[in-house]
Amino acid sequence: MMMSKPKRLRSASQIKQQRIAYGFVFPYVLMFSVFILVPVLVAIFLSFTYFDTVRSPSWVGFENYIYLFTNDEIFMQKVLANTLKYAVIVGPGSYILSFVLAWILAQLTPRLRTVLALIIYSPSLTGGITMAVLWRIIFAGDSSGYLNSILLRFGMIVEPIVFLQSQEFLLLIMVIVTLWSSMGVGFLAILAGILNVNQEMYEAGYIDGIKNKFQEIIYITIPLIRPQMLFGAVMAIVGTFASAGIGVALSGSNPTPQYAGQLIVNHIEYYGFFKYEMGYAAALSVVLLLFVYLISRFAFRLFGSKD
């Protein structure tokens, strides 16, 4: 983090400035505490309890976690496997795609670039979940579905495929829809980063013997935009998990058909709001948050400044 070293407070005016500073940060700190910090702490606490919302929580130690990793067959066989598959494809996929698209866009003239960037960015404006209706029309399971009708017309299938209820296709469609809507702020950050690289750096690079575009990317572009690469990575990781409700939105049910698109987020919702097992749901939340945090730490290792 970049910041000035806090100076030792000496004069009355500095003490006054400190008081004013607290006034400035107070509203944010309050809202942050109530809706982000305290919920995380409550989740950690509840994860060690049994809580059905009627009686007060009773302490059960690590029981929820033990159940989660040893007895919850749906979690181990379906939810975890789906989440890993989904995250491994969507996370790095959207990240690599946003770099590639941003880099290519940077090779074009400004006016053309602005138009194309706007098109690429616009699906992320509303996100996959809000646009689920669109995808439900495209992937509709009868011959009125757009994709089905195309496949039928070209004789590639004999009868319509019920895509959104199918064990084979649901996860794949979720990945496609999420990738479609994932070129968001991370993509813009990387694009802005690439555009702001000083031209002279490239010139110097070519004099020093860089021979092609690939070397240019590896030795000049990526090292120089490392801070933006890190921001983009964090956004890609968070975006991957935040959009994980998409399976339920597409298939219209929780749990998704045969748990085909069930991800941790849906599992939390299912245990919390349908089964009222809040303690167990909280343990799932903690696992998810840890998951996101650890992957992000990895990104920090990769791109963070070495200090």
Place this chain on the structure above:
Amino acid sequence: MARSKFLGTKINPSRFHKSQIKYLLILSPLVAFMALPLIYIFNVAFKPLEELFFYPPTFIVQRFTMSNFVRLFSVTGASGIPMSRYLFNSIIVTVLVLFFSVLISTMAGYALSKLNFKGKKLMNEINTVALMFVGIAVMIPRYLIVEKLGLIDNFFVHVLPYLAIPVGLFLVKQFIDQIPDELLDAARIDGARELQIYTKIILPLIRPAIATIVILSFQSVWNSADTSTVYINNDNLKTFAFYMNTLTSGTNGVAGQGMAAAASLIMFVPNFVIFLVMQSKVMDTMAHSGIK
């Protein structure tokens, strides 16, 4: 030789050069993949009913009509509440969120960047960790807290959860870091108070960052059906995004498609217009987005 090669492959070129054609060729299928679904929904929204039943389904609308929008506005929810009510709720919620999220994150961003206070380092670090925060992971504790605070079925429960946006504060703080301290010190010597510095110097200088928070908050609040689903039982207080969800998850029939498409267009277009107006400012902010 090396130099001519370099000029041919410049980043951010000012003129068109034939070497750019290959990039356009790589880009066009990807751009088509991004754009076609949106073009499609646009066409479905303006199709008359009989065209929706065409087999095979057509991509482009043939007889342009507003009838889907008319039906959407005239239809009322299960509980007899007109669609305009939901739209009205959404607009109020969005305006409140935009105003207050900009206010509190610029205030906090100013203090974190330019004022000295105990706990500043810690707060910066916590906020950086919070960039990795996934809101839906804690939907249950959030619900319990909202319930404890007595905010269930309170209109402001649509607003409050969206006010603290770690990414927004982060971007604003990074942006304010670029403003030279000397400028603020000069104003202080001239007798300006911190509040005046914030309103007269900081706010005008960080308009790009403000535009960016506006877009981020707009996206999260305008598109969200969660607060209506989870915290609100009174149908009068629910939002348009929620109404749209009921509309789309309830109907799988072809006839409902037109209306659902019209509704998702109403969701999409304001996002698009706001971004269109502010895109250059957003790019300005994003240049300072790096995590160091």
